[in-house]
Amino acid sequence: MTSNSEPPLLPAERHKPDLQASLLPPDHPPVRTGRIGVLIVNLGTPDATDYWSMRRYLKEFLSDRRVIETSRLIWWPVLNLIILSTRPSRKGKDYAAIWNEARDEGPLKTITRSQAEKLGAAIEAGLVGDAKSRIVVDWAMRYGNPSIRSRIDALKAQGCDRLLVVPLYPQYAAATTATVCDKVFEALAKMRWQPTLRVVPPWHDDPTYISAMAASIKDGLAKLPFEPEVILASFHGVPQDYLMRGDPYHCQCAKTARLIREELGMSADKFRLTFQSRFGPAEWLKPYTDETVKELAEQGVKRLAIVTPGFTADCLETIEEIGVENRDFFLEAGGEQFGRIECLNDTDHGMAVINAVVKNELAGWV
Numbered sequence: 322m323t324s325n326s327e328p329p330l331l332p333a334e335r336h337k338p339d340l341q342a343s344l345l346p347p348d349h350p351p352v353r354t355g356r357i358g359v360l361i362v363n364l365g366t367p368d369a370t371d372y373w374s375m376r377r378y379l380k381e382f383l384s385d386r387r388v389i390e391t392s393r394l395i396w397w398p399v400l401n402l403i404i405l406s407t408r409p410s411r412k413g414k415d416y417a418a419i420w421n422e423a424r425d426e427g428p429l430k431t432i433t434r435s436q437a438e439k440l441g442a443a444i445e446a447g448l449v450g451d452a453k454s455r456i457v458v459d460w461a462m463r464y465g466n467p468s469i470r471s472r473i474d475a476l477k478a479q480g481c482d483r484l485l486v487v488p489l490y491p492q493y494a495a496a497t498t499a500t501v502c503d504k505v506f507e508a509l510a511k512m513r514w515q516p517t518l519r520v521v522p523p524w525h526d527d528p529t530y531i532s533a534m535a536a537s538i539k540d541g542l543a544k545l546p547f548e549p550e551v552i553l554a555s556f557h558g559v560p561q562d563y564l565m566r567g568d569p570y571h572c573q574c575a576k577t578a579r580l581i582r583e584e585l586g587m588s589a590d591k592f593r594l595t596f597q598s599r600f601g602p603a604e605w606l607k608p609y610t611d612e613t614v615k616e617l618a619e620q621g622v623k624r625l626a627i628v629t630p631g632f633t634a635d636c637l638e639t640i641e642e643i644g645v646e647n648r649d650f651f652l653e654a655g656g657e658q659f660g661r662i663e664c665l666n667d668t669d670h671g672m673a674v675i676n677a678v679v680k681n682e683l684a685g686w687v
Contacts, residue, residue: 353480365464366427375409432634494570535584541662549626558596618654
């Protein structure tokens with residue numbers, strides 16, 4: 322509480338230490354504080370498409386114990402002797418096909434940067450006075466660059482003593498959201514003065530997200546030269562065993578798909594849930610997207626569209642795996658017309674979702 326003769330402290334000043342120059346020792350390090358950092362984090366992308374860049378990226382990704390839970394005694398020989406010898410060249414060609422040549426980077430990096438810039442502009446537009454300079458928005462990748470550690474250090478250097486981390490995954494999974502948190506905690510563990518931390522919870526059933534997805538799907542369908550008989554909502558898969566161990570991802574994906582379907586007013590036969598990107602011999606969440614695509618064509622479905630609600634930005638798994646690989650599966654099996662509906666990305670629909678979840682979690686801080 323302040324005395325009557327003292328003006329009340331502004332929010333940005335409440336947490337500043339007393340640094341009167343006369344009381345500081347001459348070698349006291351400079352201190353910046355009173356700001357809030359917002360760090361949005363997506364999965365990652367290689368630095369380039371050459372063999373060694375791809376190998377470095379894949380090794381970091383596939384060495385994560387959250388991503389691959391197989392015993393290290395089994396997994397390390399497979400990863401280092403087989404996968405990292407053969408997969409980098411093949412995946413490098415896939416990345417080269419979707420590479421943003423203008424910026425010399427993958428599309429995920431381009432889109433995530435734009436999302437951060439637009440989020441920062443939206444937050445600043447909603448604040449007044451000194452509050453405009455209190456919030457700093459940045460972005461990072463869980464795997465690859467810019468790293469989470471480097472961006473947390475940068476935010477701390479700018480005086481951010483509070484940090485809101487935004488894993489860009491609507492549905493929670495240990496292999497996505499949790500591993501972002503692991504890396505954040507790892508960075509904070511090396512700091513003497515840690516920022517106060519908040520992490521945005523999953524928003525798989527948030528009304529703003531569901532409405533944005535439905536509106537985006539309608540926009541995407543309107544651009545197609547045909548009306549699909551079936552629409553698949555394809556989510557990234559995880560091993561079935563992860564679900565049995567308690568991971569909520571499958572249930573959250575199912576709820577998202579149901580809510581979007583209801584918002585669109587479609588039947589369960591018209592709008593269906595599938596899972597893509599399975600890797601290795603283990604059983605993954607079903608139904609599989611690629612097998613469903615082939616089966617639909619074989620059953621006589623001629624017009625198909627696929628949307629990927631679990632991805633906040635287009636990347637290799639949406640542009641190449643869905644837009645090229647699964648399109649070819651469908652056409653080769655007898656389908657005639659195929660459409661891929663783009664992710665929310667940095668569109669008005671997409672930014673409405675990110676703005677909403679960030680604004681909600683900044684409550685009490687701003």
